[in-house]
Amino acid sequence: MTATALSLQPRPIDPSVDHEIQAIVSGDLVGETCNTDLAAGPWDFDSRPGYGPGASMGDVIPTGAPRQGELPAEYRAASDEELAARIRAAKATLGDRVVILGHFYQREEVVEHADYLGDSFQLAGFAKQHPAAEAIVFCGVHFMAETADLLSQPEQAVILPNLAAGCSMADMADIDQVEECWEQLSELYGDMEAVDADGRVPVVPVTYMNSSAAIKGFVGRHGGIVCTSSNARTVLEWAFARGRRVLFFPDQHLGRNTAKAMGVPLAQMPMWNPRKPLGGSSAAELQEATVILWHGFCSVHRRFTVAQIDKARAEHPGVRVIVHPECPMEVVDAADEAGSTDYIRKAIAAATEPTTFAVGTEINLVQRLAAEHPEHEIFCLDPVVCPCSTMYRIHPGYLAWVLEELVAGRVVNRITVPADVADPARVALERMLAARP
Numbered sequence: 001m002t003a004t005a006l007s008l009q010p011r012p013i014d015p016s017v018d019h020e021i022q023a024i025v026s027g028d029l030v031g032e033t034c035n036t037d038l039a040a041g042p043w044d045f046d047s048r049p050g051y052g053p054g055a056s057m058g059d060v061i062p063t064g065a066p067r068q069g070e071l072p073a074e075y076r077a078a079s080d081e082e083l084a085a086r087i088r089a090a091k092a093t094l095g096d097r098v099v100i101l102g103h104f105y106q107r108e109e110v111v112e113h114a115d116y117l118g119d120s121f122q123l124a125g126f127a128k129q130h131p132a133a134e135a136i137v138f139c140g141v142h143f144m145a146e147t148a149d150l151l152s153q154p155e156q157a158v159i160l161p162n163l164a165a166g167c168s169m170a171d172m173a174d175i176d177q178v179e180e181c182w183e184q185l186s187e188l189y190g191d192m193e194a195v196d197a198d199g200r201v202p203v204v205p206v207t208y209m210n211s212s213a214a215i216k217g218f219v220g221r222h223g224g225i226v227c228t229s230s231n232a233r234t235v236l237e238w239a240f241a242r243g244r245r246v247l248f249f250p251d252q253h254l255g256r257n258t259a260k261a262m263g264v265p266l267a268q269m270p271m272w273n274p275r276k277p278l279g280g281s282s283a284a285e286l287q288e289a290t291v292i293l294w295h296g297f298c299s300v301h302r303r304f305t306v307a308q309i310d311k312a313r314a315e316h317p318g319v320r321v322i323v324h325p326e327c328p329m330e331v332v333d334a335a336d337e338a339g340s341t342d343y344i345r346k347a348i349a350a351a352t353e354p355t356t357f358a359v360g361t362e363i364n365l366v367q368r369l370a371a372e373h374p375e376h377e378i379f380c381l382d383p384v385v386c387p388c389s390t391m392y393r394i395h396p397g398y399l400a401w402v403l404e405e406l407v408a409g410r411v412v413n414r415i416t417v418p419a420d421v422a423d424p425a426r427v428a429l430e431r432m433l434a435a436r437p
């Protein structure tokens, strides 16, 4: 199979990745998708094991991951136009009673109905700003809906249109595995609350926002903190002021890239693989550790390679390569810049001269940016169209269903974080909000 760079194909700038996938699969457009099943309705995959087609399709889905019941046939059979009309009608009926949040990585056909578009933390902030809305429909993935539930009012219902929209990275740090890791580290380091002469405990746990509420709660209970890809450095500084080491999860790449930029040697960043005794590292390596990296990754950002950057530079002299810090270290090192989705959007918006950008992040965002900025040439570093498997589960059919259920007075797919988890998870989030460079 020959991969053809989308950037090389003459194509109108259409923000819809769905259209592009359909056109590639039907042969109307030259290009490649990572799985032709992407052209099918996501309901075909809700009850099957695995994350479904897309970047995470090769990852192992944990037992007990939420499953979505069957979407009623009328929504599966409806055309795109009918679904869009039904969503608009339901939204108009509900008015201020509902707020629809759309993540940057959502398909365009969903984003067009969102009241707010943003990254996970920005969207949680928008949820907080609407305390009077009865329902917050979160078009994103499971951990994001949990965070919105943590920050919204208790009586507000946070709804995830498809319960199978998890996150393969967040699922790589299971609470039982993390508790087990902590126990093993306690045996190695001794009393985890004992401070040294500098007032620092042996380990401070830091979790990326892309983790379950249970993990955020764990971090809150153990003196730790949450970070985003925008504030990871500030948060690590906060943690190093309080601990001799950091246990960082679930994304090894964000942890490694951030700590490396702060001057932490790679030799002081052992990996913790939860399937191996002592995480697969030696006791000596863990004693010397400054950052212990959990063996997790994002399958979307792991697809980017140095070879893709070399190709972009060869074919587009002067190209600006911007990648997300969830990409592997070699890719971040080879890029011109690395930053969060918010950073990438602002960097492109701030470019005053027509520029060619090769972007290493999720295809829905890249394609939308290309449509929003016709003054620039913007393309995804990965020539293969391969969206996030779980973000892709939110289809307009599910959005129409949850909204029409609300109109009928029924709340479906509500995400609720139990109080014993929510309280310490909020503590960890509040520490992040209070952390200053």
Ligand code: SF4
Pocket: 056, 105, 141, 166, 167, 168, 169, 170, 210, 298, 299, 300, 301, 362, 388, 389, 390, 391
């Ligand atoms: S892009 Fe990666 S981190 Fe984000 S939801 Fe998808 S799998 Fe999770």
